[in-house]
Amino acid sequence: MHLRFTAADEEFRAQVADWLSENLVGEFAAVRGRGGPGDEHCFVEERKAWEQRLAEGGWTCIGWPEAWGGRNASIEQQVIFNEEYARAGGPGRVGHIGETLMGPTLLAFGSDAQKKRYLPGIKSGRDLWCQGYSEPSAGSDLANVRTRAIFDEPSQRWRISGQKVWTSLAHESDYVFVIARTDPQQKSHKGLGFFLIAMDQPGVTVRPITQLTGTAEFNEVFFDDAVCSAEDIIGEPGDGWKVAMGLLGFERGVSTLGQQMLFQTELDEIIRIAKSNGSAQDPAIRQRIAEAHIGLRAMRFNSLRMLSGVADDASLGREAMIYKLYWSSWHRNLGKLAMDVLGPDAELLLDGPYELGRLQSLFLFTRADTIYGGTNQIQRNIIAERALGMPKEPRGTAT
Amino acid sequence: MDFRFTDEQRMLADTASAFMQEVADSSATRQAMISDAGYCAESWQRLCEQMYWQGILVPEACGGLDLGFVEQIIVLEAMGERLHCSPLFSSVIATLALRSVPESAIAFSLLERICAGDIVSLAHTEARPDWGSEGVGVTASIGESGWTLDGCARFIPFGHSANTFLIVARHAEGLGLFVADNNQPGVHCQRVQTMDQTRAMADLTLTNVSVAREYCLSTDFEGTLDAVLDAARILLAADQVGGARKSLELSVDYVQERVQFGRSIASFQAIKHKAADMMVKAESARSLLYAAGCIADEWLSGYSDERALCEAAAMTSAAAGEAYFFTAGSGIQLHGGVGITEEYDIQLYFKRARSTEAYLGNPTAQREVVARLLLDGDS
Ligand SMILES: Cc1cc2nc3c(=O)[nH]c(=O)nc-3n(C[C@H](O)[C@H](O)[C@H](O)COP(=O)(O)OP(=O)(O)OC[C@H]3O[C@@H](n4cnc5c(N)ncnc54)[C@H](O)[C@@H]3O)c2cc1C
Numbered sequence: 152m153h154l155r156f157t158a159a160d161e162e163f164r165a166q167v168a169d170w171l172s173e174n175l176v177g178e179f180a181a182v183r184g185r186g187g188p189g190d191e192h193c194f195v196e197e198r199k200a201w202e203q204r205l206a207e208g209g210w211t212c213i214g215w216p217e218a219w220g221g222r223n224a225s226i227e228q229q230v231i232f233n234e235e236y237a238r239a240g241g242p243g244r245v246g247h248i249g250e251t252l253m254g255p256t257l258l259a260f261g262s263d264a265q266k267k268r269y270l271p272g273i274k275s276g277r278d279l280w281c282q283g284y285s286e287p288s289a290g291s292d293l294a295n296v297r298t299r300a301i302f303d304e305p306s307q308r309w310r311i312s313g314q315k316v317w318t319s320l321a322h323e324s325d326y327v328f329v330i331a332r333t334d335p336q337q338k339s340h341k342g343l344g345f346f347l348i349a350m351d352q353p354g355v356t357v358r359p360i361t362q363l364t365g366t367a368e369f370n371e372v373f374f375d376d377a378v379c380s381a382e383d384i385i386g387e388p389g390d391g392w393k394v395a396m397g398l399l400g401f402e403r404g405v406s407t408l409g410q411q412m413l414f415q416t417e418l419d420e421i422i423r424i425a426k427s428n429g430s431a432q433d434p435a436i437r438q439r440i441a442e443a444h445i446g447l448r449a450m451r452f453n454s455l456r457m458l459s460g461v462a463d464d465a466s467l468g469r470e471a472m473i474y475k476l477y478w479s480s481w482h483r484n485l486g487k488l489a490m491d492v493l494g495p496d497a498e499l500l501l502d503g504p505y506e507l508g509r510l511q512s513l514f515l516f517t518r519a520d521t522i523y524g525g526t527n528q529i530q531r532n533i534i535a536e537r538a539l540g541m542p543k544e545p546r547g548t549a550t
Numbered sequence: 551m552d553f554r555f556t557d558e559q560r561m562l563a564d565t566a567s568a569f570m571q572e573v574a575d576s577s578a579t580r581q582a583m584i585s586d587a588g589y590c591a592e593s594w595q596r597l598c599e600q601m602y603w604q605g606i607l608v609p610e611a612c613g614g615l616d617l618g619f620v621e622q623i624i625v626l627e628a629m630g631e632r633l634h635c636s637p638l639f640s641s642v643i644a645t646l647a648l649r650s651v652p653e654s655a656i657a658f659s660l661l662e663r664i665c666a667g668d669i670v671s672l673a674h675t676e677a678r679p680d681w682g683s684e685g686v687g688v689t690a691s692i693g694e695s696g697w698t699l700d701g702c703a704r705f706i707p708f709g710h711s712a713n714t715f716l717i718v719a720r721h722a723e724g725l726g727l728f729v730a731d732n733n734q735p736g737v738h739c740q741r742v743q744t745m746d747q748t749r750a751m752a753d754l755t756l757t758n759v760s761v762a763r764e765y766c767l768s769t770d771f772e773g774t775l776d777a778v779l780d781a782a783r784i785l786l787a788a789d790q791v792g793g794a795r796k797s798l799e800l801s802v803d804y805v806q807e808r809v810q811f812g813r814s815i816a817s818f819q820a821i822k823h824k825a826a827d828m829m830v831k832a833e834s835a836r837s838l839l840y841a842a843g844c845i846a847d848e849w850l851s852g853y854s855d856e857r858a859l860c861e862a863a864a865m866t867s868a869a870a871g872e873a874y875f876f877t878a879g880s881g882i883q884l885h886g887g888v889g890i891t892e893e894y895d896i897q898l899y900f901k902r903a904r905s906t907e908a909y910l911g912n913p914t915a916q917r918e919v920v921a922r923l924l925l926d927g928d929s
Pocket of ligand 1: 281282283284285289290291292316317318319320369519522523524525526527528529532544
């Protein structure tokens, strides 16, 4: 057990850093540090172009096998890439859902034809994906989805009808992956299918939802006889839940380390302000800043432990389960700390009609962190049930 | 970068927990803690002879195993899990102090004696108000025939059983490190009664104690003391992490068995969520602990500096102290009435959580150390 990187890894680090500093210039200089949750509405076109620039440099999907355009990068290299990316101020990736969720899911569960059809578009930064899981009646209780998928024999296509909600970036996406009910007789996690659906078709309507920040990154998505081909279901009808859960497992991958580097820049900014406005002398603020720093280090070592152990024993999954609850709570506390460090100034907007500063967005939007991707309560249920072996929550009968 | 145990480390962890299961079950611990010495001499002897954990950080030349800090943490974590009453922690800190002073025949032979199972204790503080150099309460003056030591040091783990003390004393120009045996004239060490009975403590009083010149191992020990104490905080955190994980395990086992309202109380969400929070704290402290172990290893081999060690120690100590207190405290709550009884072990963990949390600086003090590194000065 050690934390030092090898000379070859350090060389790789230098290579990444060099490429980023040569490329985050000109038209891309403005996107440094922008985008990401709470800031997704910024510089969208530039960030889409950036995806393609990254791809040309061979810096998308680096962990994928070489056969699918990746570099087969080791865990260490992926850690390094994410660290350097964030250090260089690389913008929030508009392609992250494709790269970190859809791609790994296709690699794990997709047919060769599906891989051929969809992986290149993700790899090249051309196709953007969004995640169509939640519905009005299926939030925490995801298995309660009602969107229907019916196979139409004559046309040999699936017809999808229903409503998704909170679909992040749907308004910018080319494709959506959807879990829908293939067997109306079955309840809960049985009888579901996992579908890959093009957004640009008459049966799909996207309506943005305005958030507490005044901006809109998530949407309602309506499917009204939307179609996808017979080849666009991953696995068999009925396998949807298995695929959907497999995909959520990928959410805890190496990209979390890049996220931590963004957290570090936020914390650094808060420290800078605390030093300049004198709040760094307040004993209570000092305690909280130290706590935030310790928490972020713990987060890093939690994920290194989780990643280093991937090849290891089965107990690993156990520790990985604490990850979401830990980072979301940490980040939410950071948002509040930012406000308390700013003091009365925290209340003042940059401009009308509702132009928030970065830390104000942080404060407001981190309230979402403990909700999306499984709420903190659901995370605690998961930890208690799967990591600690405690009894499962009873199911009710209300609808 | 490889943040997981090597095969050898994994084997050591397995051996450690098997050995602890053998020598430190609940009744053995309870017997040891009320004995005069506060530990079981026979298990200590077995630990020294069969496990040789006292030699983990001792250089090979002195008969040690010359393994790493991570290995030391592994065994201390296993011991903490079982509330093991043992002077090992003392001897390891003494080992670190002896490794940090200029080489000498005396230091060499003390390291050999540690390997042989002698208990050597660092006596450094009165802990008023500070656990570091400001708390040093012994003075050393130099004369014709050598040094004379006077004063007190307190809170020395298992000091009453120590064969030899490494005494930190203030002299005209700074801090020095001195060696005195427990049977030397003027040396008086006595166990004090403590709320946590599993970690016995003693006070040392020195009255006009003569120490020959060669028994002064360093006259410039101030910076070294800080580093040794930082290393000690990491070692102590291993005990805390072990205890925190066990507190969680005992509590989950208990709530699974206990039935109220016609169902296992483990099925109540308030209980499940509390257990989840306990696990998050314990496992995060554990991650910090292993990282600190790696950093301490780098410090021992000269790859990283005292500042890195200090930061790692303060972070780990704050997190482990808090995790232990939280898991043991919540553990009592999950046990209900039986948690308040003498009979159930959770109360012993609670007491050890409290005593270790306060030892060498509580979490608030540790966070202030981190704050100083982050917020004060230009560095
Ligand atoms: C910013 C943002 C982006 C999102 N992006 C996407 C996306 O791209 N794609 C997508 O599919 N979804 C997305 N979501 C949806 C998100 O996954 C859901 O909001 C989340 O799963 C919670 O569901 P819900 O909103 O219906 O809340 P509910 O399930 O109604 O929960 C309400 C409250 O009840 C609690 N609760 C519910 N069940 C239990 C239980 N069993 N035990 C204890 N407490 C419980 C919850 O913790 C919560 O506090 C996004 C959400 C947000 C906020």
